[in-house]
Amino acid sequence: MRKALPANKTQHKPALSKEQIGKLLSDFANHRCSFQVSHCMQLMWWTLARPTEVAEAAWDEFDLEKAVWRIPAQRMKARKEHVVPLPRQAVDMLKGLHAITGNRKHLFPGRDDRNAPMSAASLRQALKVLGWSGAYSPHATRTTGSTRLNEMGYRPDAIEAQLAHADQNNVRRTYNHATYFDERRAMMQEWADRLDEWKEQAQA
Template sequence: MPRLAVPLTESQIRALEPRATRYCIADGNGLVIEVMTTGTKVWRFRYSLDGKRQPLATIGDYRMISLRVARAKAQKYAELVAQGISPVATARRDRGAESKADVLREAAELYLATAMAGKSDEYRRTTRRALDKDVLPAIGGKPINAVTADDIVAICDRIKSRGSPKMALHTRNVVKRLYAYLMARQLAIHNPAEVVPARSIATFDSRTRVLSGEEISTMLRSIDASNIRRPLKLALHLLVLTMVRKSELVESTWAEFDLDNALWTIPAARLHTDRDRVVYLPRQAVSMLRELRSAKASRKFVFPSIRGDDRPIARSTLNQAVKALGLEVEHFVLHDFRRTASTHLREIAHRTDAPGDVSPPPHTTRTAENLGQADQAAAQRRLLQRWADFVDEQIDAGRQHAAGDAV
């Protein structure tokens, strides 16, 4: 019985390197990819007729044909062979059509089928929505290299006319990433979106950037679905819930936490002030911290470096993790969590007539001796718990919305 081929993946195909002689790797059902000495990769179809092995039928260049499309063609040719018909003539006609398929719409499908394969569902959904709603209806029929910067500006202007400057900038960024991919595959010779400045589409004052509930949901769900280490996912979520500065979180030690009483006391020495700061922890934060502690990664640091548990992760680690995710949240920096929380907390306090100061950071800076002011402490606890519940509500709403789009 012949040995079955193990199906290939896009990442495996991209990793195939040229050798001194060309070679083939099988995907199954007659489909193989041939790697030439130049590095070019070509899809072929292997088959037999009347018990005799036939020359390979050429499907086409890997740069223009995704794995999914190549498999569909191989299936079609296998059905012809089962009827005793050579697939060569059909493959030749297909290649003729393929050579004309250099328009942006076809390129976008290739991009979605390959580059998006390892991304989260939310990332793929927002990317496809931008392409299907605004980009492809306008320029999908244009040849890849005929798209200009003026085309991109016109698309963004139409989106802005709907009152959505942030969506316009997001769409420009989607096109920019699409063309970067096409250039890497040598299918495009320039990136028309790259020469369109982001500032010309939408500007944001970094001192007033506040994430909407939808953006909070998008970010946290994308982080949770990503491949970054679990402690970093929890760290980013804790930044949202606690509203402390990044350095205060990543350099925290277990000695600072009283999880039974949901308190975190940041020492004055670490703050470079003359007083400790007490952070009230909502139950969601306590749960995350208990998970981190149960992992026993370090006896001292909550977020130890992977190079050894005698020091915490670098302050830049969380920034790098967020940047690597390519999150669909424009003009965002981690410090925006504090401003975002403060803004939403004011709205929550206004709706519920909750007392207490909600200016960032919304927790007390009094020393331990002053914590006897039970009423103020209780009010702060209630407000912080409402904030954590609000964040959960945004995440749940985003999941339901994504599930509805998938139906």
């Protein structure tokens, strides 16, 4: 029966405009979805990590004093550890969240099993409720971030390193991820600041 059913097609959503980004973030801020879903969405936008990487994030991956998130290799698509700089807004949010879920393994515990992480499907469900499911999917955050960061003048190599896109050349990949970390930290702080601006403009 499964073979007789048509396969699910991956839908690649286009990058959101600055106005759409602001409207989306504003909608989430004003919607009474669970704090976990709201915080998960925010962290995804602040870091441009994949939806499952964010939804399944564990507290022991974070060093909030150094503003760094180390996603272990086993949770990465390319099976390589990914070091993510955290903007000030993310650190502030995570410090507040730690007071709520810091006694659990995961930042966002599952609704039915508090010892397991929430499902990334919760993000898609919230988007459906907000009326965004036809225009935006969680994975489109990365496409949008890449497009807008290129417009902001950042080097493609730094953007690719932030997105943890696999480079076929091992030496080049190691070099890029090490060399561009400081640039990525500055880039993601400006990105988070821009997100705040676009959200404020949507609420004006």
